[in-house]
Amino acid sequence: MAKRIEASNVTSYYGSFKAIDSISMTVEPKSITALIGPSGCGKSTFLRSINRMHEVLPGARIEGRLTIDDQNIYDADVDVTAVRRMIGMVFQRPNPFPTMSIYENVVAGLKLNGVKKKSHLDDAAEASLRSANLWEEVKDRLGRPGAGLSGGQQQRLCIARTIAVEPQVVLMDEPCSALDPISTLAIEDLMFKLKDRFTIIIVTHNMQQAARVSDKTGFFSIDKTGDPGRLIEYDDTQKIFSNPTQKKTEDYITGRFG
Amino acid sequence: MGDNPSGSTNAPAGGPGVTGRHARAAGNGVSPSSYDEPPIGGGGALPKKARFSMETGFRGLSTSAGAMVLVIIVAIAIFLIAKAVPALRANTVNFFSYEQWFPNDAQPKFGIAAIAFGTVLSSVIALIVAVPIALGIALFLSHYAPKRLANPLGFSIDLLAAVPSVVFGLWGRDVFAQPVQDFSIWLNKYFSWIPLFGGDGPFGRSIMLGSLVLAIMVLPIIISLSREVFQQTPTANEEAALALGATKWEMIRTAVLPYGKPGVIAAVMLGLGRALGETIALAMTLGTVFNISFNLIQTGGNSIAANIANTFGEANDTGRGALIASGLVLFAITLVVNMAARAIIYRRREFRDAAA
Incomplete structure (x- = not known):
């Protein structure tokens, strides 16, 4: 159920500001791709362009072509909600719905998509929580507020909520930046497990994390503040971290830049 | 620290800073500015806590402002009840069920x-x-x-x-x-x-x-x-x-x-x-x-x-x-x-x- 993503010449704007300039990359199904680079280089913008969350912001627009198994998600007749169901997203800060219980949070996406049958919802909730390595910790308190969990648990709850709708692709925007090292490891373990079922793209500032979890790595950078972000190098993670072809990449991963 | 010899030599003249309510403690000469003004962090003996200050005054003010609400509510309630009871006593029909006035x-x-x-x-x-x-x-x-x-x-x-x-x-x-x-x-x-x-x-x-x-x-x-x-x-x-x-x-x-x-x-x-x-x-x-x-x-x-x-x-x-x-x-x-x-x-x- 994972799908291939192909970006060709994707350029995103905030109003008149060009945030990323003609990014092209192909992401293979059932792989983990890490996007690294200094702050403000457009990694998150590119990530949000993949599930059309970029256009939620006022004045934001996009040029280029982004296909998922050869369907352009930016075609005029594409239903944007269908795109977002197909391409789920986990955000930087855990954002469970504060008014909902743990259970309600997990099934929120299913309910939005018209699933009403209680038994179906129950099964999906348990399966998603198990996949997110959270079931054992919360199975006795599913009715308690989701926002009452610890930060790491909340983030796994958000992952459970995302995968409950069974997307093809899961985008993660610095999912561990607000978490402690143990919770981070728990999320990384989870990514390996989810890789069997989903295509995962993760933005991270943590280079060890990129090296640990990803199959391929893309390095983004900007020349100076105000310039659009570009994809400098995109290759197998091992190659990027041992023998990058670009000088800029090498400088960044060895800590001489950014 | 007050009995630190270097501290007392650097203390401003006439300002030992151990008894006065507002006087600052003498500096111990770590920074040059301590010649005139001891550092805010102190250095000499600890001065006594102020007995009356803005702190106490403001607490009193806000407490009485809060109490005022209760006083007003009670006063209104007493006024309403005192005026209403005689009329209710004089009423010859049931106040709660009668429909006319x-x-x-x-x-x-x-x-x-x-x-x-x-x-x-x-x-x-x-x-x-x-x-x-x-x-x-x-x-x-x-x-x-x-x-x-x-x-x-x-x-x-x-x-x-x-x-x-x-x-x-x-x-x-x-x-x-x-x-x-x-x-x-x-x-x-x-x-x-x-x-x-x-x-x-x-x-x-x-x-x-x-x-x-x-x-x-x-x-x-x-x-x-x-x-x-x-x-x-x-x-x-x-x-x-x-x-x-x-x-x-x-x-x-x-x-x-x-x-x-x-x-x-x-x-x-x-x-x-x-x-x-x-x-x-x-x-x-x-x-x-x-x-x-x-x-x-x-x-x-x-x-x-x-x-x-x-x-x-x-x-x-x-x-x-x-x-x-x-x-x-x-x-x-x-x-x-x-x-x-x-x-x-x-x-x-x-x-x-x-x-x-």
Whole structure:
């Protein structure tokens, strides 16, 4: 159920500001791709362009072509909600719905998509929580507020909520930046497990994390503040971290830049 | 540190700083500035705590300000009860079930039933009309309208809140009454089988007119408070809903409305408070008839506050006491409404606290 993503010449704007300039990359199904680079280089913008969350912001627009198994998600007749169901997203800060219980949070996406049958919802909730390595910790308190969990648990709850709708692709925007090292490891373990079922793209500032979890790595950078972000190098993670072809990449991963 | 030799040599002349209330402790010569001014962090012996200071004074001020609320409430309650009790004793009929109002007679006869009913009925209908409209406008302003439109629209709603209620009363009586009367006649023609719209007329200064004017009056308060809480919905939650494949309306249902619910309830209750207490607009638009009837369109209706305004002028001692007793009932109704609202908000506190 994972799908291939192909970006060709994707350029995103905030109003008149060009945030990323003609990014092209192909992401293979059932792989983990890490996007690294200094702050403000457009990694998150590119990530949000993949599930059309970029256009939620006022004045934001996009040029280029982004296909998922050869369907352009930016075609005029594409239903944007269908795109977002197909391409789920986990955000930087855990954002469970504060008014909902743990259970309600997990099934929120299913309910939005018209699933009403209680038994179906129950099964999906348990399966998603198990996949997110959270079931054992919360199975006795599913009715308690989701926002009452610890930060790491909340983030796994958000992952459970995302995968409950069974997307093809899961985008993660610095999912561990607000978490402690143990919770981070728990999320990384989870990514390996989810890789069997989903295509995962993760933005991270943590280079060890990129090296640990990803199959391929893309390095983004900007020349100076105000310039659009570009994809400098995109290759197998091992190659990027041992023998990058670009000088800029090498400088960044060895800590001489950014 | 006060007995540190280097500290005492560097201390300002005549300023050992161990006894004076405001004197700073002597520095121990670490930084050059300690020659004139010892460092704020101290260095010499610790000075004594000030016995009287701004701190104590301000605490006293704020405590007495808080106590003032209690004093005022108790004073009002004592005044109301002291004035009401003699009139209630002189009353020759049951205050709670009698529907007429003759407190100025030699044998005073007055009861709260009709006007309390009219108060609650007109307010409830006003809210039934106003709340859906207000929430729609609030959502439009917070989530749909472009900024260029939302700002002037929000401003004009604030203007609506600034219109004095007597102006609403005049407008309701002289302008709005005609279309409402036409509408009432139309309702009566086609829907008279519903008791709410039955009767043989005359139609005009009815509960319907009063309630609609009230609805317009409570709109601004509900709109501006609801808009405020809707705008406070965390962007992260809105994006979470959108990223799950929600349409805009589904996003509002999933993230915005549940988040804003306690605030909306508070806004509705404030609106209800205004509607229950509204005096002059209802005195000018209701038909001033003392009876309990669910008929909305026939001339009639009355409310506690309107009755006080209408009859206070010609009231004698007992009459004034009777009106004050009706004011107490109004106060009790408002109190119950507010407590009910608190209970509703309190029930979900676990979720609200966890989110905070």
